[in-house]
Amino acid sequence: MAISKLFIANRGEIAVRIIRAARELGLRTVQAVSAADRDMLAARLADEVVEIGKAHATKSYLNKDAVLAAAVASGADAVHPGYGFLSENAGFAEMVERAGLVFVGPRPETIRAMGDKATARVMAMRAGVPTVPGSEGRVEDVPAALTAAMDIGYPVMIKAAAGGGGRGIRVAHTAEDLEKLIPQAGAEALAAFGDGGLYLERFVHRARHVEVQVLGDGSRAVHLFERECSLQRRRQKVWEEAPATCLAADVRDALCASAVRLAESVGYRGAGTLEYLYDAATGAFFFIEMNTRIQVEHPVTEMITGVDLVKSMLRIAGGEPLALRQSDIRPRGHAIEVRINAEDPSRDFAPAPGTIAGLTVPGGMGVRFDTMLYPGYTVPPFYDSLLGKLIVWDDDRPAAIRRLIGALSELKIAGLATTQGLHQALALDTAVKAGDFHTRWLEGWLDARAFIASVA
Amino acid sequence: MPLKTVQSPLPGIFYRKPAPDQPPFKSEGDMIAIGDTIGLIEVMKTFTAVVAEEAGKIVAFHLENEDAVMAGECLYDIET
Numbered sequence: 001m002a003i004s005k006l007f008i009a010n011r012g013e014i015a016v017r018i019i020r021a022a023r024e025l026g027l028r029t030v031q032a033v034s035a036a037d038r039d040m041l042a043a044r045l046a047d048e049v050v051e052i053g054k055a056h057a058t059k060s061y062l063n064k065d066a067v068l069a070a071a072v073a074s075g076a077d078a079v080h081p082g083y084g085f086l087s088e089n090a091g092f093a094e095m096v097e098r099a100g101l102v103f104v105g106p107r108p109e110t111i112r113a114m115g116d117k118a119t120a121r122v123m124a125m126r127a128g129v130p131t132v133p134g135s136e137g138r139v140e141d142v143p144a145a146l147t148a149a150m151d152i153g154y155p156v157m158i159k160a161a162a163g164g165g166g167r168g169i170r171v172a173h174t175a176e177d178l179e180k181l182i183p184q185a186g187a188e189a190l191a192a193f194g195d196g197g198l199y200l201e202r203f204v205h206r207a208r209h210v211e212v213q214v215l216g217d218g219s220r221a222v223h224l225f226e227r228e229c230s231l232q233r234r235r236q237k238v239w240e241e242a243p244a245t246c247l248a249a250d251v252r253d254a255l256c257a258s259a260v261r262l263a264e265s266v267g268y269r270g271a272g273t274l275e276y277l278y279d280a281a282t283g284a285f286f287f288i289e290m291n292t293r294i295q296v297e298h299p300v301t302e303m304i305t306g307v308d309l310v311k312s313m314l315r316i317a318g319g320e321p322l323a324l325r326q327s328d329i330r331p332r333g334h335a336i337e338v339r340i341n342a343e344d345p346s347r348d349f350a351p352a353p354g355t356i357a358g359l360t361v362p363g364g365m366g367v368r369f370d371t372m373l374y375p376g377y378t379v380p381p382f383y384d385s386l387l388g389k390l391i392v393w394d395d396d397r398p399a400a401i402r403r404l405i406g407a408l409s410e411l412k413i414a415g416l417a418t419t420q421g422l423h424q425a426l427a428l429d430t431a432v433k434a435g436d437f438h439t440r441w442l443e444g445w446l447d448a449r450a451f452i453a454s455v456a
Numbered sequence: 457m458p459l460k461t462v463q464s465p466l467p468g469i470f471y472r473k474p475a476p477d478q479p480p481f482k483s484e485g486d487m488i489a490i491g492d493t494i495g496l497i498e499v500m501k502t503f504t505a506v507v508a509e510e511a512g513k514i515v516a517f518h519l520e521n522e523d524a525v526m527a528g529e530c531l532y533d534i535e536t
Contacts, residue, residue, distance in 0.1 A: 035524075036524060054524065055469070055524040056469050056522045056523075056524065058522070059522070342500065343500075350502070351499040351500035351501075351502050353467060353499065353500060381466070381467040381468040381469075381499045381500060382468065382469055382498075382500075382524060383500065383501075384500060384501055385500040385501070
């Protein structure tokens with residue numbers, strides 16, 4: 001490999017994951033830390049540790065100049081950005097390359113193109129990948145909206161052009177609905193955003209979130225099948241699976257093939273994920289966006305394919321061509337990952353930083369716990385709440401859920417509140433067992449039962 | 457006029473401004489009323505307002521914008 005010393009520009013469990021992969025490839029590791037992270041697990045495992053700035057992420061992990069200066073000074077020849085922070089920052093990737101180091105990820109122009117939703121949508125359409133049907137730009141009046149909705153197909157979502165974050169969205173199920181709602185939505189958008197512009201998009205009722213993992217070497221790409229991540233709270237995934245058992249075999253083939261087409265059409269390099277909305281009622285899938293980095297939930301894909309994604313990323317960054325052919329990748333069994341966060345489900349998921357008073361980690365066949373915790377470690381309040389990911393694998397989904405229930409009963413984290421209790425309840429839920437859920441399901445479930453956790 | 461020190465209820469990052477390009481919520485010398493927002497504390501990406509529980513005049517801040525703060529650490533002094 002063309003790289004020998006890796007700088008890790010991230011923290012928490014993913015930094016630990018990257019160090020493990022680097023070590024197995026014979027790379028030396030340099031771990032970046034903020035002033036608040038000197039005693040984190042990754043800092044204990046790395047060959048070298050460099051402090052890059054104050055606790056606040058904008059002064060450390062998000063400070064491009066400080067991160068790059070530390071990487072150069074350490075003598076590293078590559079930078080792994082992990083997820084979040086600078087991982088999808090094209091400007092940072094460019095700075096790293098200009099300094100003569102390797103950025104472990106796609107080329108800066110790929111990050112830039114796929115990071116922009118509108119550009120990514122155009123790229124997807126060019127590659128023949130279905131996108132969510134919508135109006136071409138704004139709809140100026142009711143007749144224009146009715147014409148556009150005919151092409152899109154009901155139900156349609158009316159969205160404010162100047163809006164964001166789901167604000168001001170209305171759903172029209174019929175032409176009559178649309179006629180009534182367009183003037184209302186226009187007036188409301190004008191009042192809320194100072195711009196009454198509206199556009200339309202197909203509304204997918206009970207949509208499921210499926211995503212396809214890809215690996216590319218800049219010319220050739222392969223897929224590593226899909227994951228389902230429909231169990232979400234406030235658009236944050238809390239439970240992920242591979243494969244997505246809601247997909248019929250022919251839909252899976254078409255979905256995964258579309259991801260490879262898009263990845264190859266942009267000359268994708270490294271590990272990436274294409275996110276789709278899936279309409280279980282019609283079997284239709286629509287590309288939403290691409291994440292040009294490793295994802296939190298990557299282990300479920302590793303468990304069913306046997307491919308180490310982080311090592312693959314490093315090999316590609318080191319200049320090796322993709323070692324895998326599509327026919328080499330055969331999924332086996334079923335994997336589930338649950339995110340153990342420092343949040344209190346009984347107090348509306350309030351953040352719960354604190355010190356780990358005791359830790360018992362589950363074990364056995366098909367059980368994996370990717371974590372940043374050790375007994376006595378103080379979880380700082382400055383970063384996200386992810387403490388670890390409990391991942392289980394078994395022959396099929398029912399067996400994997402049984403293994404998850406057992407593993408959750410063995411896991412003991414004392415000293416702070418966690419989301420473990422939520423996952424115990426979910427694993428026993430009949431709808432979850434039946435795989436009968438969608439991206440808004442968990443929020444309704446939480447509201448309905450005013451969940452009270454008995455944890456820690 | 458008694459001088460009181462107000463402590464942080466939470467650990468996290470202390471913000472004195474609602475956004476980076478906006479003026480601070482309150483400055484030294486400002487009179488404050490009960491319920492006024494003095495700053496924000498970010499704990500694991502969740503923001504909580506620091507609200508005045510007593511009226512008076514702010515004499516000094518112990519922290520700058522975006523400084524790390526521990527629960528119980530002094531935030532500001534107030535003359536009541």
